[in-house]
Amino acid sequence: MQNQTPRLAMEGIVKEFPGVKALSDVNFQLFPGEVHALMGENGAGKSTLIKVLTGVYSIDGGTVTLEGNPIHVNSPLEAQELGISTVYQEVNLCTNLSVVENIFIGRQIMKKGRIDWKEMNRQADELLKRLNLNIDVTKLLSSYSVAMQQMIAIARALNVQAKVLILDEPTSSLDRDEVNQLFDVIRNLQKEGLAIVFVSHFLDQIYEISNRITVLRNGEWIGEYMTKDLPRLELVEKMIGKELNELTSISKGKGDEVQTEKRESFMEVENLSKTGNIQPFNLDIHEGEIVGLAGLLGSGRTELARLLFGADKPDTGEIKIKGVKKQLNSPKQAIANRIAFCSEDRKAEGIIPELTIRENMILAMQGTKGWFRFIPKKKQIEIADEYVELLNINPPNPEQLIKNLSGGNQQKVMLARWLITNPELLILDEPTRGIDIGAKTEIMKLMVSLSEKGMSILFVSSELDEVLRTCDKIAVLRDRKKVSEISNKDHKTQHDIMKEMAGGM
Amino acid sequence: MKKLNLDYKQLPLIATIILFIIMYAFGSFRYTGFFSSQVFLNLFIDNAFLIIVAVGMTFVILSGGIDLSVGSVIALTSMIAASLIMNAGLSPWIVIPICLLTGTLIGMGQGALIQYFNLQPFIVTLAGMFLARGLAYVISVETIAINHPFFSYMASGRIPIWGDNFISPSVIIAFVVVVIAVFVAHFTKYGRNVYAIGGNEQSALLMGLPVARTKVMIYTVSGFCASLSGLVFTFYMLSGYGLHANGLELDTIAAVVIGGTLLTGGSGYVAGSVVGVMILGIIQTVIVFEGTLSSWWTKIAIGALLLLFIVLQRVIVIRSKTKKGIISQH
Known part of the structure; x- marks a missing residue:
């Protein structure tokens, strides 16, 4: 589609850490006036790629060209000087300084050996107007919301004659309205011809704002696609990969399912929610049942589990244990109710x-x-x-x-x-992450045998094959919301779950 | 110039100024002769050295650090000045640069240790405090009285301003230091970098600010201010002694904090510290006028005020946090 030259091209990028190949032969190209989403699960190499580009890490192989000229970036400052600006997930500004100062500090406008506050105020006003923001720039940064601070961070990044703007998870702490506000700003910048790299775990947002998607998995380059040509399901498949390792099959006694329904309920959750963490959800966990919790990273899996363990305090909703209403305000109370939590x-x-x-x-x-x-x-x-x-x-x-x-x-x-x-309910948050296949199998076998003895298990995992192999039912989360509950009966496949995880089909 | 906008962080400074006015009014009503311009000017004459050292300390505390060595550096400076003038018979024009250089080098050394070895400012400057005080005693354990025309002039020189009122040359020095410091704090990149580092050192680093250079500079300037203050103190006392300015670092910190600078850094004003020093001065003046009170009441009053201001600051920090809303970790 684009026959112009890319603003930024990274080819065959290799980055090794002792013992690990964090990036192997990764390509990335970015055109003026586009929003390019960088996608991948944890450990896929997104942040490593960004850090290589911005000079935080050195490159072990491959070439980077900016507007056709090969570049070697050795520090974040050098990257900024070349016009590559980054806005991180955490707002890296000083809340004790005014807005105008946060935009200009380090490159203040000087006049006769002193800082020219008047001129800086004027230019800051102008810059923020370009982003459609009308705020008092002389006020302290701390008097504005996180979303506004995020945009001020963008304004600071733009101030350095930016050619490439990298937004690393800019929306993770914003609510819906704030996200819209941010997207308006991004669209404005896009029209001005800025090339934008957008990293986010929220699929809806990716489809809303991006033109093109590059997918990474385990440090490898999976492909580059136009957003409109890539259905969500395919994207999720590409991110997760279909590695159906044929392990020793773990037989969850088939035929049990009928009984499952009749088993006593251990925990009933109604309308539980915590603003910004997880939207209201219902969940029943029966005795001796293994409930899977599936969803992409950042979909709210851990947040849900933490609510059930009393590690976070819910805003709404109630929990019943064996039919009795209980308040779980601290892990101590949860433990007293025979709930155990094995952290991620x-x-x-x-x-x-x-x-x-x-x-x-x-x-x-x-x-x-x-x-x-x-x-x-x-x-x-x-x-x-x-x-x-x-x-x-x-x-x-x-x-x-x-x-x-x-x-x-x-x-x-x-x-x-x-x-x-x-415990009567064991919450396992990613118990199989980062361990070898043999140990994974043993842990899954153990889960099944424990459940057969009557223990309820909530299994949080991003490994869909493991969830399918062990669970009686699977709750699927997307964008901090429980979107569906699948009973794991007749030959459900990863495909079925992925469909739910991706949503918006 | 920045528009003045009231917010929580200016509250301590405003509180300090109001407190000063109340105390001055209290003294004026209670004691005859208190409400005179010379009594007011004497606050500056008697505390010029404290103003100078508080200015250096303000930058240190603004950056989130602390400098415990200033009192000892004052003592060391007074000893070096006295022994070089009286025992070695050198000219003040050689002695003064040597004194200033000593304090500056001590400050720079402390700053370098804090920055490049990533040490706690508290412990580094504590070591500096013992070192400088020890060095002062190495020169002599006795008081060295100074008898030199230049020093005598600086000690008793009166610069008339209006009517019968006068100030000392030291007040001029302190005034110049304050003016330069206010300019540096608000109109130079260095000054703004100090505020940024105090606000969030990690962010300052990511914003590409020269954090290392700035931090070393902060302690260097504090060392310079301490030795300049040491000279002014020597003019005032006309002697060098190892026990001079014992515990003065704590008075200085108290003045800066009472002046509205947040002990955690990032917020405060040089002018606030000057008012802080004035408050310490006025407490002493009140006790002198009262006549029967022991001078230890000064300490009690300072203690009570300090406590009050630290609580006030904490309340402000808590208030501004709840205002923003708590942002969850995930």
Whole structure:
């Protein structure tokens, strides 16, 4: 379609970190006056590509050309000087300074050796008018909303004679109206011929604003497509990839489904919501049921799980456990109601690296007992031995420090920590992320056998094949909203779920 | 010039000015002779050195740091000046540059340690405080009285302004320092960078500001101000002594904070610190006029005021946060 030369072209980009190939042979081209969306799941290499382009990381291979001239960017400052400006997800401005200062600081207009505030105010006004913003530029930045701050960040970026504007997840903390406001600004800039790179996890927004999409997956270049020629479903397929590894099949006893309906309900959730995190949703979890929670990154999976565990406070709605209305305002109350939560980020929220396997396992149990009723060491060793064997933890020595274990084995210790408390509902947030296939299979097998013993499990995962293989029913989230609930009965395929995840068909 | 717009962050400064007016009015009603222009000018004469050191400290605190070494640097400067003038018999025109250079180098060294070794300003300047005080005693443990025409002139020189009223040469020095500082803070890139660093150092870095250079400069300037203040203090006392200005760093910090500068950085005014110093001065004047009160009441009053202002600042920070609404992490 475009026969003009690209404003920016990246070809065969390679970036390696010790032990990992973060980008291999990635291409990216950007034309004047277009909004080009960069898509991919976590770890796909989007941020790495942006950081390579803006000089935060050095390039290990490939070429970058700006308006036909090869460039070598060594620092963010150099990138800015070349006309490549970035607005990050977090607003990187100083809230204690005025709007005009935030736009100009570092390159203030000087007159006779002093800052010319008058001229700066005038130019800032002009610049913001170009973005259709009419605000008092002498006020402090902190007196404006995050959305407005985001636009002021864009104004700052434009002030440097920008040729390329990179917007890295600019909408993640904005509400719908604010997003519209931002999109108006983007469209204006587009008309002026600016080339814009847009990164977002919100599919609706991608389809609303972008002309072209480049998809990355696992650091590899999957393809470049015109947005209008790429149906949502195909986009999601390309982002996730269809790697149906044939593992040992995990047999969730077929025929159980009929009984599922008859089983007692463990938790009923009605209209639960938290503004900005997740819109109101209903969810029933029965005893012995595995409920899958599927959705793209940023669709609100973790947020939903955190509400159920009392880690965040809901704005509306109620939770009933076994028919009784309960307030879950803190994880402590959730644990008292026999709910356990195995966090997605085991490094930051889970393991305590300097303690042994045994000590890590005992933590939650000791927590429920209270700190003064010490569990005798003999008992601790018994429990630890039991679970090390049950979960096949390697090395089979409970006195080993947990930091020396592989990711999969650390995950198993986390699982053991919560299993020891004998929960009735186990929430697993991405339990299989970053661990090898063998350990994944073991964890899934364990989930199935636990559910057969009557434990309810909420399984949050971005691995659709795992969800399909283990779950009785699957709740699908999109853009922070529960969009559907699929009963996993007759040969549902990844395709069916992806359709729901993509939406807007 | 920027338009004056009232917001929460200017509240402490306004509170300080109102407090000063109330205290001055209180003194004027209670004591005869309090309400005279010379009593007012004496506030400047007696506290010129404190104004100068508070100006340097204002920049440090604006950037989110702290400088505990200033009191000791004043003592060290007074010792160097006294010993070089009296024992070595050098001319003031050689001694004064040496004194200023000493403080500047100490400040620069501290700034470099803080920036390039990523150390806490508190601990680095604490070390600087012990070092400078120790060095002062190395020169002599005794007081060295100064008897030199230039110093005597600076000590007792009276510059008439109107009527019988007069100021000392030191007040002129302090005045020049304040004017330059106000200009630097509001009309130079360096000054604005200090505010930006105090607001959010990470953002300042990402906005491409010269954070490293600015931070080293801040402590260098504070060191320079401390040694200049040391000279003014020496004029005032006409002696060098290792115990001079003991604990003065804390008075300075108190003056800056009472003057409305946020201890966490990013917000405050040089002029506020001057008013802060004036408040400390007026408390002392009130106690002198009262006659029967022990001078320790000064400390009690400063303590109470400091507490009041820190609470006020916290309330303002909390208020402005709730105004913005809490932004969730996810």
